[in-house]
Amino acid sequence: MLGPTSYYFYCQVCFHPGQKAYHYLSADESLQEGDLVIVPVGANNNLQVGQVVACANYPATKVPYPLLQTKQVLRRANEAEQLDWWERQEATPEGKQPENEAEFYLKLGAQAYNRAEYELAREYYQQAVALGSSQAACNLGYIYAYGRLGQPDYEQAFYYFTQAALATNPNGSYKLGDAYFHGQFVAANMEIAFKYYRQAEIFLARDGSDDDLKADIYYRLARAYHQGLGVEANELAALDYINQAQLYSYVDEQAGRFKGAKLRQEIAQLQVEVLANLNQVHTKIALALGDITKQNDVEVIVNAANKSLLGGGGVDGAIHKAAGPQLLAECRQLNGCQTGQAKITGAYNLPNKYVIHTVGPIWNGGAHGEADLLAACYENSLRLAQKTGLKTIAFPAISTGIYRYPLEEASQIALATVQAFVKANPGAFELIKFVLFDQAALDCYYRKLGGLQVEL
Structure with missing residues (x-):
């Protein structure tokens, strides 16, 4: 916030990934890490695109850089400016430019989604999907499933989750598993749900990404083996998946993901049930x-x-x-x-x-x-x-x-x-x-x- 106030909103902006960042004041407190902005640079105040690497509010008595010497963020970079900036970045050990144009539009869509600009996010995601991004397809599925554009559109959600799964995206397979498990977009079918959960596990193991999905997927597989949902009940298999789910739910909680604590409770309760069955001696x-x-x-x-x-x-x-x-x-x-x-x-x-x-x-x-x-x-x-x-x-x-x-x-x-x-x-x-x-x-x-x- 600018002007006489109790605090000031500072952004740290860098011009090449991994290099030195500079402090700028901003009146736009919705800015967040990863956004590209236009800022004045040097004695002549030449306008340049930079990337926000950190944001924070500071009281007037503890500002990180003198107020009178701090320049201001002018605005967000537009689409053309952002594309030009990414194209000019060189891959370095500290920071890597998008591998292709699809990744660029995926990033723009994520930024728009985080600002709750869902129509704009959909447009960017659709461009990314057209360029081959399976994650953008999955993100479109979330937009339609959760009714970000109004009422939920389950038919569109199912379509995009299916497109993501067909492209070996673990998130898409995971959501299709949930759809068949809960009967959300289609008739409930435990065998198909289990198939998609296993498919998601295989895709995760193949690319090693999406750690934030692992706890959810392992928990669902543990539940399936414990209750015999779509697969023959097997408490030892359930316990193995519980152990993996506990590990990654701890990672989620440490990362501050909203689902972490709740999921850990569900996993712990499932563990109690499984161990009770494994340890039970019939009287x-x-x-x-x-x-x-x-x-x-x-x-x-x-x-x-x-x-x-x-x-x-x-x-x-x-x-x-x-x-x-x-x-x-x-x-x-x-x-x-x-x-x-x-x-x-x-x-x-x-x-x-x-x-x-x-x-x-x-x-x-x-x-x-x-x-x-x-x-x-x-x-x-x-x-x-x-x-x-x-x-x-x-x-x-x-x-x-x-x-x-x-x-x-x-x-x-x-x-x-x-x-x-x-x-x-x-x-x-x-x-x-x-x-x-x-x-x-x-x-x-x-x-x-x-x-x-x-x-x-």
Whole structure:
């Protein structure tokens, strides 16, 4: 901004790429790096075309060059002046002129687009397309897809993205992949979408450019392999693409690209899902008819105890008898256990490592919280076993003996609670076994297990 103000807009302008740049004041604050401008040069103020290499606002107290000695940018260079300037530049290690006229019009189109002059950008891009620029075709696709000229024109967008893809432009293939994935310009087709994403990856590898596309493309390929979209599901392939997507999304974020942070979150979430599938150990739920004190294939058995934990009848008495007096001695140190809670001890003479003691509810008609307390017995026992690092566990039919809990209701609660825990904690257990005391109980559990469709 010129005149008395709190800041001044300075541009650094060079006359040959890579060479010394000079400070100029400008009233046009839309100027940006890469623009070509007309500036006065030397004592005679000869007009010359220069390229803006940097722009910044400075307060009056910190201007980079004395105000009275700083000349001003007069205007932007017109098309003829820009073309003449580029033609006169010599390629150097620091800066390279456009390779052809198509690149020149592509650059003009990009500058116009950045200034939101979309009609002008379209004209420049169309000239570049006529001269063979695939990137200009892709940029025209964006103009039409995003409705920069008014309403979106998906037919034109699809046409130009296709032209870009046919010219091996990875951006065009990537956008066609999105079109078929989302059904934006055409009917959704996952197989064709995957084909174009893979094509974009191949084109990227061939020319080594467009690093800003890589994170997006690798993420889409990872998603396809994870969900089996257009290709057979393959979590290892998905993980490989996730690793590549993470690398290039980090590059995007460091470069300040607007999509960086959001894309990194999406990639991270996909990684969690893929790793969960790769690491998941399916839990086997088994039913057995027999004596719970003789289950030598599990690390811990569950005792249907009373509140004192000092032994009793049924399963409780059988476990204390088989474990020996040391179990009772340890239980005396636990100060009992409340209904629905669980405590753990050693197994002593039992063929297991531990015993988890839980106190089931006494059946009193079902209107006194019995169902919640019974479910808590199973859930708290599982949590305690998980916390202890145990992978195999055996349960009796808690509360169905002398506590008179109806077997139909008790088995439903037992299996539903275990099913919910397994789904919420995949891989926490390898084996959860229900050891039942007679054939009627076994048959009941079989019926409930099938009805609940528990994953074995």
